[in-house]
Each structure stands twice: as C-alpha cells, then as structure tokens.
Amino acid sequence: MTTDTDIRAALAEAAGGLSAAPDLLDRVRAGGHRRVVRRRTFLAAGAATVAAGSAASVLLAGDREPDTPDVASRFLDHPTRGDLRDDKAFRAEIREVWNRHVAGIPGLRGEPHVIWAGATVPGSRAAAVAQRVRQRVVSSVGQIAYGVMGFLEQTPRGLEAISLEEMTTRADNAPAALLGSQRTVLLVLDDGRRLEYSPDRDYDARGRVRRTFQPLRFRSDGAEIAVVEPQTDGIGIALRAGRAGEDGRRFVSLANFSGLIEGRRGRASARPLQIDRMLPGGSLDWPDAWHLATHEGYGDPYGYDYPVGDVRCRIRGVAGGVRFAVETVTLDDMRTRLFVMAERPEPRFLGFVDLTARLPVRVRLPGGRGVVVAAQGAALRYRAGGGSWLPVQGDTALLPDAATEVEVTPPGGRAGVVPLPR
Amino acid sequence: MRDGFDEFVRTRSTGLLRVAYLLTGDRHHAEDLLQEVLEQMYVKWRRIDAAPEAYARRALVNRATNRWRRRGRRPEAPLAHHDVAQPDHSDGVVVRDAVLEALRALPPKQRAAVVLRYLDDLPIADVARALDCSEGSVKSNASRGLERLRAALGPVPATTSDRGDR
Numbered sequence: 001m002t003t004d005t006d007i008r009a010a011l012a013e014a015a016g017g018l019s020a021a022p023d024l025l026d027r028v029r030a031g032g033h034r035r036v037v038r039r040r041t042f043l044a045a046g047a048a049t050v051a052a053g054s055a056a057s058v059l060l061a062g063d064r065e066p067d068t069p070d071v072a073s074r075f076l077d078h079p080t081r082g083d084l085r086d087d088k089a090f091r092a093e094i095r096e097v098w099n100r101h102v103a104g105i106p107g108l109r110g111e112p113h114v115i116w117a118g119a120t121v122p123g124s125r126a127a128a129v130a131q132r133v134r135q136r137v138v139s140s141v142g143q144i145a146y147g148v149m150g151f152l153e154q155t156p157r158g159l160e161a162i163s164l165e166e167m168t169t170r171a172d173n174a175p176a177a178l179l180g181s182q183r184t185v186l187l188v189l190d191d192g193r194r195l196e197y198s199p200d201r202d203y204d205a206r207g208r209v210r211r212t213f214q215p216l217r218f219r220s221d222g223a224e225i226a227v228v229e230p231q232t233d234g235i236g237i238a239l240r241a242g243r244a245g246e247d248g249r250r251f252v253s254l255a256n257f258s259g260l261i262e263g264r265r266g267r268a269s270a271r272p273l274q275i276d277r278m279l280p281g282g283s284l285d286w287p288d289a290w291h292l293a294t295h296e297g298y299g300d301p302y303g304y305d306y307p308v309g310d311v312r313c314r315i316r317g318v319a320g321g322v323r324f325a326v327e328t329v330t331l332d333d334m335r336t337r338l339f340v341m342a343e344r345p346e347p348r349f350l351g352f353v354d355l356t357a358r359l360p361v362r363v364r365l366p367g368g369r370g371v372v373v374a375a376q377g378a379a380l381r382y383r384a385g386g387g388s389w390l391p392v393q394g395d396t397a398l399l400p401d402a403a404t405e406v407e408v409t410p411p412g413g414r415a416g417v418v419p420l421p422r
Numbered sequence: 423m424r425d426g427f428d429e430f431v432r433t434r435s436t437g438l439l440r441v442a443y444l445l446t447g448d449r450h451h452a453e454d455l456l457q458e459v460l461e462q463m464y465v466k467w468r469r470i471d472a473a474p475e476a477y478a479r480r481a482l483v484n485r486a487t488n489r490w491r492r493r494g495r496r497p498e499a500p501l502a503h504h505d506v507a508q509p510d511h512s513d514g515v516v517v518r519d520a521v522l523e524a525l526r527a528l529p530p531k532q533r534a535a536v537v538l539r540y541l542d543d544l545p546i547a548d549v550a551r552a553l554d555c556s557e558g559s560v561k562s563n564a565s566r567g568l569e570r571l572r573a574a575l576g577p578v579p580a581t582t583s584d585r586g587d588r
Contacts, residue, residue: 007571011541014521015440018449020456025431028457032464286529 071147072169074192075115075130081221082118084125090117093159097152098129101161105148107134115149120185120225125154126177128189130167144169151177151187151255163255172245174253178260183231190218194242195252199228201236201300207329207337207349208297213240234332235260238302254304275361275374277396279317286316289345292327298339298347305332313361317398319369326363326372328353342366358408359418361396368401371420379409382420424467430474431460437542438478444537445486447522455485479538479552487530524574531555532567539564 021027084090091114098112108131115128130149147167152159165173175191188195196213204210216224216239228237239252254260288294291314313328324342338350340363353360361374373380373396380392384402392399392406399406399420409415435456442452459481463470470477525533531553538549539560549560 007536007568007575008540008543010521010571010575011444011537014518015443015541017518018436018440018443018452020431020435020439021453024435024457024460025428028431028460028464029428031457031461288529 068145069169070132070145071167072144073130073147073149073167073173075128075149075167075173075189076113076132076147078115078222080114080117082116082127082223083221084117084119084127085114085221087117090125090127094127094129094152097159097161098131098150101150101152101164102131102148105133108132108148109134109145116189116221116223118221118223120153120179120187121227124180124185125159126179126187127152127159128177149173153177153179155181162259165253165255172241172253174255174257176239176252177255178228178231178235178237183235183260184228186224186226186228186237188216188218188224188226188239190216190222190224193245193252196240196242197224197226198238198240198302199226199236201238201303201331201333203335203337205349206297207339207347209300209303209331211238211300211302213238213302215242231260234334235304236333238300238304240302249301251302257304260304275313275315275376275396277315277317277374277394279315279396279398286323287345290316290323290325290341292325292329292339292341292347295347298329298337300331303332313374315361315372315374315396317372319365319398320367322367322369324365324369324372326361326374328361330355336360338363340365340372342369358410358416359406362406362418362420364401364421365398370401371399371403373397373399373406373420375408375410377411381407383407424464426474427464427467430463434475434478435460438475438482441479441537441542442482442486444521444525444541445482445534447526455482459485476548476551479542479544479548480554483534483538483552487534520575521571524571527574528567528570531559532563532570535560535563536567536571540568 080091094114094117095112102108102112110132112129112131115130117127118125120126128149128151130147132145132147134145148164149167150161150164152161154160162179163174163177167173172191172193175193175195176186176188179185179187186197188197195216197216198211198213200211202210218224231237235254235257239254241250241252244250292298312330313326315326317324319342322343323345324340325345327339327341327347328336329339330336336353336355338353338361339347340350341347342365350363359373359375359378361372363372364370365372373382373392375395378395380395380397381389382392382397382399382403382405383389384400384404386404389407404420406418406420407415408418438459439452439456442455443449446452446455459478462481463474463478466477467474525536528536534553535549538544538552539546544552546557546560546564549564550557553560553563555563
C-alpha cells in the first residue's frame with residue numbers, strides 16, 4: 001500500500017460500511033429543539049441554563065407511556081428539608097419563581113418538589129427545587145420520564161432562580177451552588193456521594209496543582225453552608241465525590257457555574273497571550289507526551305475552571321538536535337505557570353510569569369542550546385554582550401545561547417530592552 | 423425558519439458520520455459526536471447556513487480532538503473491543519481494523535488532515551479552515567500522516583474490491 005490512491009481506498013473501505021441511522025434527523029431535531037428551549041430559558045432567566053446531568057440522555061419523540069419508569073433521584077424522592085421547609089409563604093414564593101423559570105419546558109408534570117428551603121447566612125435564603133417531566137428520554141437505565149432541578153437564591157431584587165439542570169436516573173446532578181453577590185456562600189446538598197470540599201488550590205515546587213480535601217459533615221437537614229472567599233473573579237473552591245459516578249469521575253458540578261462565568265466573560269477576552277508556534281527545525285512528529293495536558297497533576301480535575309483557552313503559549317522546536325517545548329498553563333486564578341521540556345518530555349517548572357510583561361516568555365534552554373523568547377505581536381531584536389542589534393523574525397524565536405538582551409517593541413508601543421536570564 | 427436543515431442532514435450525515443468514525447475510531451462515539459454537532463447546527467442554522475458543511479467539519483474535528491486529549495489521561499479499551507463484536511476475518515474487516523489502528527497512532531492534527539484530505543477529498547484550503555491552521559501546516563500534517571499510514575498499512579492484503587490500482 002504505497003500510493004495516495006491506496007490510502008484513499010483504504011480509508012473509504014474502513015468507513016464505507018457506515019451510514020447514518022434512519023431516525024437521525026428526528027433525533028437531531030428533537031435534541032436541537034431542546035437546546036433552543038434551553039437557550040430561551042437561559043435568556044429568560046438571565047443567568048440560568050439547563051445543563052445535562054453527568055450521564056447524557058436523548059429526548060425521544062412523544063410523551064411518557066404508561067409503563068415508562070419515572071426518573072429516580074434522592075432529590076425527588078425525599079421529603080423537603082431545611083429550616084424553612086414549613087414556611088408556607090416562602091414555599092409559595094419558591095413555587096411561583098420556579099414556575100416562571102421552567103415555563104418554556106414542555107411536558108412538566110405535577111407540582112414542583114421543594115428539595116431544600118432554608119436560611120443561608122443572616123438575612124438570606126435559598127432553595128432547591130425539582131420537578132418531573134412527562135417526556136421520555138433514553139438514560140443509562142433505559143427509557144425514563146426525566147426531571148429538572150434548580151437552585152433559587154434570595155437577592156436584593158427578590159427570590160431568583162439561578163440554575164436549571166436535567167435529571168436522569170443514575171446521573172449525578174449538581175448538588176451545590178455559590179450564592180451571594182460576591183459568591184461567598186457555598187450551599188451543598190447531601191447527594192449521598194460522601195462529598196469532600198477544598199477551599200482553594202495551590203501549587204507545589206514542581207508547578208503541580210495541590211489541593212487539600214476535607215469530608216463535608218452535613219447538618220441534620222442534609223445541607224452544608226460554608227462562607228468562602230469571594231469567587232466572582234475566579235473559582236478557587238472545589239468539591240469531590242468520595243466515589244466515582246456513572247462516568248467514572250469524582251467531579252462534582254456546581255449548579256450555577258454557567259451563570260458565574262457569564263458574569264466575567266470580559267476578563268478572558270482580554271487575550272493577553274496566545275502563541276502556538278513550531279519554530280524552524282521543529283517540524284517532526286511530536287508524541288503527545290510533549291503536551292503538558294497529557295501529564296498528571298498540572299491541571300485541576302476537581303476545580304471549576306473557566307476554559308481560558310485564549311491564554312496559552314506553546315512553543316516547540318529543535319535545538320542542538322534535541323526537542324524542546326515551552327508551555328504555559330493558566331487556570332481560573334489567572335496565575336500563569338511556565339514550563340519547559342527539553343530532550344525528554346518531562347516538565348520542569350520555571351515559575352509564574354506576568355503575561356502583561358514586555359517579554360513574558362524568556363527561557364534559557366539547558367545545555368547551552370539557546371534562549372526561547374516570545375512577546376505576542378511584538379517586533380524583536382537581540383544582541384550579545386553589548387554588540388550590535390540583530391534582527392529576529394516574528395514575535396517568537398530561539399536565540400543563540402550567547403544572547404544577553406532583547407529589544408521588544410510592542411504593537412503601537414515604544415521599544416524597551418529586556419535582559420535575558422543567565 | 424431552518425430552511426435546508428433537513429435536507430442537509432439527509433444528504434450529508436452519512437459522509438460526516440464516516441469522517442467522525444475515522445476521527446474517533448469508534449462507531450458509537452462517532453454517532454454521538456455527529457448528533458451533538460448537528461444539534462448545535464440546528465440551533466445556529468441561520469448563522470451558518472451559508473457554509474454548513476465547513477462548520478460541521480470544523481466542529482467534528484474540534485470535538486474529536488478534545489475527546490482524544492481527554493482520553494489521553496485515562497486508559498480506555500482498545501478500539502477493537504468497541505468495534506469488533508463478532509469474530510470476522512474478511513478482508514474488509516482486516517483493512518478496517520488496520521486503518522483504525524494506524525489512524526489511532528497518529529497525532530490528532532495529522533489524523534484529521536489525512537481523513538479530510540484523503541477520505542473527503544477536500545482541497546488544502548478547506549482542510550486548513552477545518553483545522554484552523556495554515557495551508558502549509560495542512561500539507562506537512564497530511565504528508566507526515568500519510569507517510570506513517572503507509573508504513574503502518576504496508577502488510578494489509580488487497581481487498582476484493584475492483585479498484586484497478588490495487
């Protein structure tokens with residue numbers, strides 16, 4: 001098999017037996033329609049969106065048939081808890097707000113069930129509500145009539161719904177929400193998964209994420225309320241389940257995560273650094289191990305990171321006959337860690353970098369193999385030991401090891417000289 | 423309101439499913455991936471109906487790549503466990519397994535470049551748009567991917583198909 005035609009034939013042969021299912025269009029239309037409803041609900045609610053539970057489901061045409069089992073969830077099946085469970089006025093208000101919140105969802109069935117209603121911090125209240133839906137979905141236990149669940153919180157404007165999530169049997173729903181104008185109140189409901197809590201993330205000397213989890217000790221009303229540092233500019237807290245869910249993960253969702261990140265989209269759009277370069281000589285096949293994301297410990301698997309995909313730097317190349325990769329990682333705290341891999345795909349932590357600096361990336365490679373520099377969009381020149389300035393092509397380069405200084409001219413800015421590390 | 427959407431799904435879903443299959447190496451994941459992408463397109467149809475196929479390809483590649491990256495952190499059953507339900511030693515199955523195995527060994531960008539260029543016969547510029555990279559990068563990825571595929575597929579016997587070049 002040596003010609004392009006052979007390869008084309010082999011690919012066609014491998015995939016040729018497949019054809020789309022006859023009911024694909026129906027399923028897509030049903031699913032698409034559901035997404036539209038979600039969006040409308042989201043727009044109407046201002047901050048809430050219907051999110052799928054951890055096990056995905058597919059909406060089926062038609063209402064629940066008599067023999068279709070109902071969704072099973074402890075949130076639907078247990079009596080109302082919380083210190084305000086007997087407060088009739090509050091429960092009536094909860095139902096009124098909830099009914100407005102779910103008005104766009106077809107097939108709602110019965111009365112909403114108040115899972116929990118209680119005081120959180122002095123002067124504030126919150127609630128969690130669930131309701132069955134007549135329509136059928138496919139879940140991990142077969143066809144069921146599904147449900148929806150959401151959190152409500154007291155705000156200066158009154159009681160507001162802040163989340164909406166679909167419930168299916170064996171799917172783990174978000175049992176927690178961050179409340180308050182500065183998101184300083186964490187409300188967690190006991191979902192039976194032996195939840196653990198971490199107040200913040202830290203980094204060890206190798207640049208890996210370090211977290212300490214403590215088991216949550218739920219109160220007698222099945223809730224735990226913690227006052228936390230403001231989480232509006234970045235979510236540092238994390239929750240973890242004591243046992244893995246249906247998807248094999250211990251991740252615990254935050255019900256109003258979508259609403260939280262909606263409030264700070266502007267921050268990520270600043271695009272302080274977005275460099276992905278393969279330097280000349282580096283165009284070899286790169287095993288995945290040279291990508292930091294494939295190494296354990298550098299991400300935050302239980303944290304609630306807004307994907308800062310536009311804050312990244314990855315520079316790869318070959319120096320002195322060996323591969324190197326320089327990469328940054330930025331989590332929700334917006335602290336950017338800088339790593340280098342040289343010769344072997346083993347990350348070495350170089351510290352935190354200031355992405356707003358004139359020359360944020362300046363990494364001297366081991367073994368005298370040169371200096372990697374990058375400043376997005378800037379014009380660069382370099383020199384060695386006070387000699388003449390030499391031109392650099394582009395905003396990213398591997399400079400000779402003798403280089404000692406770089407002149408950086410940012411777009412529309414003035415030139416400045418930055419010394420290189422020894 | 424969504425003029426042309428049904429027609430697009432009816433006429434293009436099989437082609438897109440085949441692309442998704444070679445990108446993921448798993449029929450069930452490919453079907454899930456395609457349905458997700460089409461549902462997304464249903465919502466955005468008015469904004470993308472000028473170039474729906476390009477949108478679909480790009481979305482498939484992005485989602486398949488992300489899935490592959492996630493999988494890289496967690497062991498997963500070999501492809502054969504998903505897709506070969508019954509022992510079957512026909513030439514077609516041998517070719518399919520060999521191709522899936524070879525594609526799986528490629529980095530995601532090379533795999534996507536090869537699939538779009540040689541299964542879908544897309545021009546370099548369209549592949550570049552789908553992969554969000556330069557045409558030069560497509561050429562190098564496709565060429566390297568092709569080279570590795572050739573090496574991996576060398577021993578695969580010719581099938582019984584009537585292609586004259588075999």
